[in-house]
Amino acid sequence: xxxxxxxxxxxxxxxxxxxxxxxxxxxxxxxxxxxxxxxxxxxxxxxxxxxxxxxxxxxxxxxxxxxxxxxxxxxxxxxxxxxxxxxxxxxxxxxxxxxxxxxxxxxxxxxxxxxxxxxxxxxxxxxxxxxxxxxxxxxxxxxxxxxxxxxxxxxxxxxxxxxxxxxxxxxxxxxxxxxxxxxxxxxxxxxxxxxxxxxxxxx
Amino acid sequence: xxxxxxxxxxxxxxxxxxxxxxxxxxxxxxxxxxxxxxxxxxxxxxxxxxxxxxxxxxxxxxxxxxxxxxxxxxxxxxxxxxxxxxxxxxxxxxxxxxxxxxxxxxxxxxxxxxxxxxxxxxxxxxxxxxxxxxxxxxxxxxxxxxxxxxxxxxxxxxxxxxxxxxxxxxxxxxxxxxxxxxxxxxxxxxxxxxxxxxxxxxxxxxxxxxxxxxxxxxxxxxxxxxxxxxxxxxxxxxxxxxxxxxxxxxxxxxxxxxxxxxxxxxxxxxxxxxxxxxxxxxxxxxxxxxxxxxxxxxxxxxxxxxxxxxxxxxxxxxxxxxxxxxxxxxxxxxxxxxxxxxxxxxxxxxxxxxxxxxxxxxxxxxxxxxxxxxxxxxxxxxxxxxxxxxxxxxxxxxxxxxxxxxxxxxxxxxxxxxxxxxxxxxxxxxxxxxxxxxxxxxxxxxxxxxxxxxxxxxxxxxxxxxxxxxxxxxxxxxxxxxxxxxxxxxxxxxxxxxxxxxxxxxxxxxxxxxxxxxxxxxxxxxxxxxxxxxxxxxxxxxxxxxxxxxxxxxxxxx
Numbered sequence: 001x002x003x004x005x006x007x008x009x010x011x012x013x014x015x016x017x018x019x020x021x022x023x024x025x026x027x028x029x030x031x032x033x034x035x036x037x038x039x040x041x042x043x044x045x046x047x048x049x050x051x052x053x054x055x056x057x058x059x060x061x062x063x064x065x066x067x068x069x070x071x072x073x074x075x076x077x078x079x080x081x082x083x084x085x086x087x088x089x090x091x092x093x094x095x096x097x098x099x100x101x102x103x104x105x106x107x108x109x110x111x112x113x114x115x116x117x118x119x120x121x122x123x124x125x126x127x128x129x130x131x132x133x134x135x136x137x138x139x140x141x142x143x144x145x146x147x148x149x150x151x152x153x154x155x156x157x158x159x160x161x162x163x164x165x166x167x168x169x170x171x172x173x174x175x176x177x178x179x180x181x182x183x184x185x186x187x188x189x190x191x192x193x194x195x196x197x198x199x200x201x202x203x
Numbered sequence: 204x205x206x207x208x209x210x211x212x213x214x215x216x217x218x219x220x221x222x223x224x225x226x227x228x229x230x231x232x233x234x235x236x237x238x239x240x241x242x243x244x245x246x247x248x249x250x251x252x253x254x255x256x257x258x259x260x261x262x263x264x265x266x267x268x269x270x271x272x273x274x275x276x277x278x279x280x281x282x283x284x285x286x287x288x289x290x291x292x293x294x295x296x297x298x299x300x301x302x303x304x305x306x307x308x309x310x311x312x313x314x315x316x317x318x319x320x321x322x323x324x325x326x327x328x329x330x331x332x333x334x335x336x337x338x339x340x341x342x343x344x345x346x347x348x349x350x351x352x353x354x355x356x357x358x359x360x361x362x363x364x365x366x367x368x369x370x371x372x373x374x375x376x377x378x379x380x381x382x383x384x385x386x387x388x389x390x391x392x393x394x395x396x397x398x399x400x401x402x403x404x405x406x407x408x409x410x411x412x413x414x415x416x417x418x419x420x421x422x423x424x425x426x427x428x429x430x431x432x433x434x435x436x437x438x439x440x441x442x443x444x445x446x447x448x449x450x451x452x453x454x455x456x457x458x459x460x461x462x463x464x465x466x467x468x469x470x471x472x473x474x475x476x477x478x479x480x481x482x483x484x485x486x487x488x489x490x491x492x493x494x495x496x497x498x499x500x501x502x503x504x505x506x507x508x509x510x511x512x513x514x515x516x517x518x519x520x521x522x523x524x525x526x527x528x529x530x531x532x533x534x535x536x537x538x539x540x541x542x543x544x545x546x547x548x549x550x551x552x553x554x555x556x557x558x559x560x561x562x563x564x565x566x567x568x569x570x571x572x573x574x575x576x577x578x579x580x581x582x583x584x585x586x587x588x589x590x591x592x593x594x595x596x597x598x599x600x601x602x603x604x605x606x607x608x609x610x611x612x613x614x615x616x617x618x619x620x621x622x623x624x625x626x627x628x629x630x631x632x633x634x635x636x637x638x639x640x641x642x643x644x645x646x647x648x649x650x651x652x653x654x655x656x657x658x659x660x661x662x663x664x665x666x667x668x669x670x671x672x673x674x675x676x677x678x679x680x681x682x683x684x685x686x687x688x689x690x691x692x693x694x695x696x697x698x699x700x701x702x703x704x705x706x707x708x709x710x711x712x713x714x715x716x717x718x719x720x721x722x723x724x725x726x727x728x729x730x731x732x733x734x735x736x737x738x739x740x741x742x743x744x745x746x747x748x749x750x751x752x753x754x755x756x757x758x759x760x761x
Contacts (some may be wrong), residue, residue, distance in 0.1 A: 068596060068597065069596040069597070069600065070596075070600070070601050071597055071598055071601065073598045073601070075601075077601070086261070090260070090263075090266070093260075093265060093266055093267065094266030094267070096266070129597070132596065136594075136595055136596040137594060137595050137596075138594050152596075156591070156596060157591045160587075160590045160591050160593075160604075161261070161263070161586075161591065162261075164586055164587050164590065164604075165255035165256065165261035165262065165263070165586060166255075166256055166261075167254070167256050170254075172601070172605065173544055173583070173587065173604070173605055173608050174543065174544040175544065175583070175585065176544050176545065176546035176547070176548070176583055177418075177419060177420075177548060177583075177584075177585035178252055178254065178418050178419065178420060178585070179418065179546065180416040180417065180418055181416065181417040181546065181549060183378075183406070183417075184377045184378045184406055184415075184417060184549060184550070184554075185378065185380070185417065185545065185546045185549055186378035186379065186380070187378070187379055187380050187381045187383070187384055188381075189381060189384075193384040193385070193387065193388050194384070194385060194388045194538070194671075194672065195381060195384065195385050195536075195538035195539065196538065196672075198381075198538060198539075198542065
């Protein structure tokens with residue numbers, strides 16, 4: 001297993017360096033270590049997140065979509081990682097994706113009404129999944145939903161970005177970034193430079 | 204009050220200026236150093252091990268500011284360290300990106316750390332292939348300076364016995380990761396070298412500096428100084444001599460001259476008070492980085508120097524060269540799919556390299572002259588960028604991201620442009636910066652030769668990846684725009700003929716003997732190697748030449 005033989009020191013997370021992180025008031029789930037430098041007022045975390053860009057109805061859709069893209073299964077998913085909050089914050093601060101998100105969410109609702117006679121969030125999880133499969137899987141794509149495919153790609157890109165830059169996303173990948181090592185870590189598969197046997201043993 | 208005169212005024216505290224300051228101060232000369240920005244505070248200005256979720260925008264920066272960023276080192280973690288106040292312009296048709304860190308230490312705070320020597324294949328390239336002119340120096344002459352610099356700063360590598368890459372004095376190399384062994388096997392099949400890079404990162408404690416802790420975030424600043432930068436390595440030594448006065452927020456405007464056209468000091472703008480201040484010295488070292496140094500010298504107009512100081516050759520600002528950067532090929536290694544994650548980024552991408560292998564036996568072996576190098580990269584990166592393009596959703600998607608996480612690889616090219624008459628910088632005749640100084644105007648396009656290297660690299664890198672058992676996903680993505688590499692050279696070239704070159708072979712200007720240049724602007728071109736270690740070696744040599752000139756009485760001590 002990678003990492004064997006590496007003398008891994010405890011990651012010395014330096015407390016109080018969350019720096020500029022706390023200027024935005026709404027991070028209820030990001031677990032920011034923001035107890036520092038005169039920002040006491042910003043430590044108040046609202047119990048319910050109030051979206052900055054999306055309407056409440058849009059936000060509910062965004063949250064559900066993030067959860068479908070990266071679900072909670074044997075490990076936590078997008079909901080636990082607060083990905084919908086991240087997306088709302090990024091979109092609130094960036095005019096460019098605002099229109100595609102707004103129009104895309106409206107399209108998805110209209111598509112759900114047309115297909116199942118209900119708004120997207122009112123569908124059963126199974127109905128939601130089958131509605132999204134032609135948008136999210138290339139081999140299930142069909143003509144007539146191209147704008148939905150584009151919107152789903154955007155949604156997936158933001159979800160991936162939000163999830164894998166969160167602490168939960170780091171844990172999901174066992175992300176080795178910013179850990180400390182006593183010496184330069186070395187390939188543990190000496191004697192098999194082409195790693196032919198490595199891939200077999202793990203497939 | 205009698206005006207104070209220093210021995211030497213040094214403009215800039217980056218690699219070139221920092222080395223000059225340390226060398227001159229240790230020789231007992233009184234130095235006044237001017238730096239255009241402030242001193243950095245590592246805790247505030249470096250990443251300092253902040254995690255993405257510690258940041259407002261997860262390290263991705265405010266979308267409103269992203270468009271203003273000058274490249275990968277100027278990001279949400281370090282943005283306060285980069286200069287966004289002094290503008291520049293481009294001629295029609297030119298694209299240019301100009302990352303400038305005007306803080307004390309300059310770009311050495313954030314540099315890429317690859318540290319290969321230039322060799323005779325570079326210095327004598329013109330004799331070999333007939334293009335342009337040779338450098339006025341040989342590897343034998345500069346080698347002792349390289350050796351001293353390598354010992355001073357600590358470079359991790361191995362002896363490699365390659366004609367394009369003279370070996371030096373090295374710390375133990377970075378150990379190879381899984382992806383290195385796999386790609387090396389592919390390179391062996393394709394007949395391309397794959398070796399440890401020359402990386403100025405301390406694989407063991409060195410000269411009072413601590414060993415690297417391998418967090419992999421070097422280009423956002425090192426909190427312990429485990430790789431070379433002037434604030435950690437050179438300026439403390441200069442300050443210990445008590446011979447240094449460092450003035451910060453001092454934006455050099457022009458070199459002052461006497462009635463004979465010789466340098467007497469520097470006029471600068473105090474960025475805090477917006478006042479112009481003059482400081483006097485018996486010699487002046489310009490080390491503000493290639494383009495900025497030329498801008499200051501071109502702006503130093505007087506009765507003697509109507510076209511800029513030391514510019515009787517009219518070569519000041521000309522001959523601009525740069526490295527073409529881009530991703531020649533990208534894909535993944537199936538051998539690593541499904542493997543546990545591995546700390547692949549502890550060297551922040553400079554663990555291995557594919558040093559120039561083209562045109563070594565015969566300078567015209569390929570359909571281009573000279574050569575390029577490749578930096579392979581990949582493995583577990585901080586952010587799984589490949590996942591934003593992946594198909595599907597749900598638990599299968601999440602599992603696939605984790606499986607693919609250790610497997611991506613890419614190949615980045617570093618290819619030198621050739622000197623040409625159409626690539627240069629000058630002063631914009633109309634636009635001035637907020638302090639009234641004319642801004643630099645860039646004129647630059649990639650030449651046919653470097654674009655042929657780019658095409659060549661795409662094919663070779665794809666071949667290497669396939670030979671390694673990898674899957675090629677993209678060949679030749681977008682090239683970076685000129686200026687991105689931060690390796691611009693050539694605007695004050697050195698040479699023996701005063702009619703054709705700005706400085707002599709020691710970096711001393713032909714026209715003004717007490718004016719020296721200590722940065723990459725003296726290089727004749729940018730070669731396939733990075734510039735910093737050569738700036739340090741050449742600056743050390745120039746500084747000792749300057750000291751010798753003081754000893755000989757050519758410049759009178761203060």
